[in-house]
Amino acid sequence: MTVTPSRDLSIAEVRLTPVLVADPPLLNTQGVHQPYTPRLIVEVVTRGGVTGLGETYGDTKYLELARPLAENLTGHQIGDLNGLFTAAERIAVDRSHVAERVDVGGLRGVQTADKLRLSVVSAFEVACLDALGQALGLPVHALLGGKVRDTVDYSAYLFYKWAAHPEGVPAEPDDWGAALDPAGVVAQARRLTERYGFTSYKLKGGVFPPDEEIAAVRALAEAFPGRPLRLDPNGAWSVETSVKVAEELREVLEYLEDPALGTPAMAEVAARTGVPLATNMCVTTFGEIEEAFTRGAVQVVLSDHHYWGGLRRTQHLAAVCAAFGVGLSMHSNTHLGISLAAMTHVAATVPHLHHACDTHYPWQSEDVLTERVALTDGKVAVSDAPGLGVRLDRDRLAFLHRRWADDDGRHRDRDDAAALRAAVPGWTTPAMPRW
Numbered sequence: 513m514t515v516t517p518s519r520d521l522s523i524a525e526v527r528l529t530p531v532l533v534a535d536p537p538l539l540n541t542q543g544v545h546q547p548y549t550p551r552l553i554v555e556v557v558t559r560g561g562v563t564g565l566g567e568t569y570g571d572t573k574y575l576e577l578a579r580p581l582a583e584n585l586t587g588h589q590i591g592d593l594n595g596l597f598t599a600a601e602r603i604a605v606d607r608s609h610v611a612e613r614v615d616v617g618g619l620r621g622v623q624t625a626d627k628l629r630l631s632v633v634s635a636f637e638v639a640c641l642d643a644l645g646q647a648l649g650l651p652v653h654a655l656l657g658g659k660v661r662d663t664v665d666y667s668a669y670l671f672y673k674w675a676a677h678p679e680g681v682p683a684e685p686d687d688w689g690a691a692l693d694p695a696g697v698v699a700q701a702r703r704l705t706e707r708y709g710f711t712s713y714k715l716k717g718g719v720f721p722p723d724e725e726i727a728a729v730r731a732l733a734e735a736f737p738g739r740p741l742r743l744d745p746n747g748a749w750s751v752e753t754s755v756k757v758a759e760e761l762r763e764v765l766e767y768l769e770d771p772a773l774g775t776p777a778m779a780e781v782a783a784r785t786g787v788p789l790a791t792n793m794c795v796t797t798f799g800e801i802e803e804a805f806t807r808g809a810v811q812v813v814l815s816d817h818h819y820w821g822g823l824r825r826t827q828h829l830a831a832v833c834a835a836f837g838v839g840l841s842m843h844s845n846t847h848l849g850i851s852l853a854a855m856t857h858v859a860a861t862v863p864h865l866h867h868a869c870d871t872h873y874p875w876q877s878e879d880v881l882t883e884r885v886a887l888t889d890g891k892v893a894v895s896d897a898p899g900l901g902v903r904l905d906r907d908r909l910a911f912l913h914r915r916w917a918d919d920d921g922r923h924r925d926r927d928d929a930a931a932l933r934a935a936v937p938g939w940t941t942p943a944m945p946r947w
């Protein structure tokens with residue numbers, strides 16, 4: 513049988529391009545975002561000449577896993593996604609990158625070897641689906657079973673923020689200014705609403721003492737009556753503090769996100785308050801589901817398709833959540849348009865998605881796409897174009913890669929505590945709970 517070039521769906525090459533992307537000085541409980549954040553762009557090129565795109569975390573520990581995986585995939589069929597995951601399982605993980613406990617795993621929960629591998633292979637899976645979709649003339653959502661909605665809702669992701677980076681690095685111009693009190697948070701929310709039409713709001717908390725953050729959420733409730741509001745301190749509070757905040761904000765919160773760290777603490781908070789709890793920290797792997805769900809610790813799981821291992825595993829998570837009557841939505845990290853497109857395709861296929869997803873995208877002034885993904889009325893339209901429906905801008909990619917290549921080593925591995933030390937000498941990642 514003769515195979516026409518465009519139908520040869522085996523992999524000729526996988527290109528990995530680490531980039532550094534400008535990021536504003538957004539505060540969280542561990543520190544502040546650095547001027548640049550690493551991301552990894554994955555291109556899967558088929559022998560038939562189709563190129564699929566994926567994106568994931570770009571820190572060195574992810575690159576170290578991506579490189580051997582990329583090398584092992586020559587000749588692999590892009591439609592063999594199960595085989596892709598088997599290939600990823602064979603990649604050894606440096607044990608020094610593994611942290612099995614949520615309290616030392618950073619802002620993304622535990623850092624098991626599996627989770628690191630999944631965070632990498634997810635970008636390869638997305639790139640394979642993009643390539644497959646282009647080759648077949650089908651959008652990624654069709655490869656995932658088809659969309660059940662035409663648009664996906666996103667919430668405004670509000671951050672306490674400094675006007676400028678303490679390191680004094682001349683990152684991309686930032687016209688957002690500071691947001692360090694309730695008035696600043698409301699002004700930021702209004703601006704995001706004017707630009708993108710958001711109708712729900714999440715405040716990243718754990719930065720100031722809880723009373724100040726309660727005041728900020730109350731100010732938001734006054735400025736945007738009836739709109740869904742969330743507060744996420746990334747596990748910075750004790751059970752007592754979490755219960756107090758929940759009680760004070762129960763009338764205005766859609767949910768409280770990771771008020772306390774870990775399933776036992778979340779279960780205790782859940783038992784003592786009627787406010788639903790969401791997480792992207794204590795349920796981040798399938799292995800963590802049983803304890804959290806049977807103890808009633810969380811009412812909404814916020815998936816991150818990167819560390820849950822891609823779009824199909826996000827659908828599996830959705831099915832498990834549905835079976836337990838637990839809600840599903842998505843949180844995000846600093847990301848570019850390829851990831852936003854991937855999030856949108858999979859979110860479009862999940863029937864019981866009852867909460868707007870988070871996205872950091874408005875904070876990213878830079879992208880690697882020829883056209884930014886549009887956020888209008890707080891929604892992203894689900895693309896019906898073949899694949900993800902996005903195109904790579906090679907000049908932008910090269911520019912952002914050069915920044916990575918020329919970096920003096922300070923920004924290749926995200927370190928929010930190091931960035932904060934530039935303003936607060938001696939600052940280290942705080943022990944939890946902080947309050």
Ligand SMILES: O=C([O-])[C@@H](O)[C@@H](O)[C@H](O)[C@@H](O)C(=O)[O-]
Nearest residue numbers: 540619620792843844845846
């Ligand atoms: O970007 C941040 O500062 C966030 O805190 C992020 O790292 C979290 O992983 C995430 O947004 C969350 O919802 O916890």
Ligand SMILES: [Mg+2]
Nearest residue numbers: 744769792843
């Ligand atoms: Mg969160």
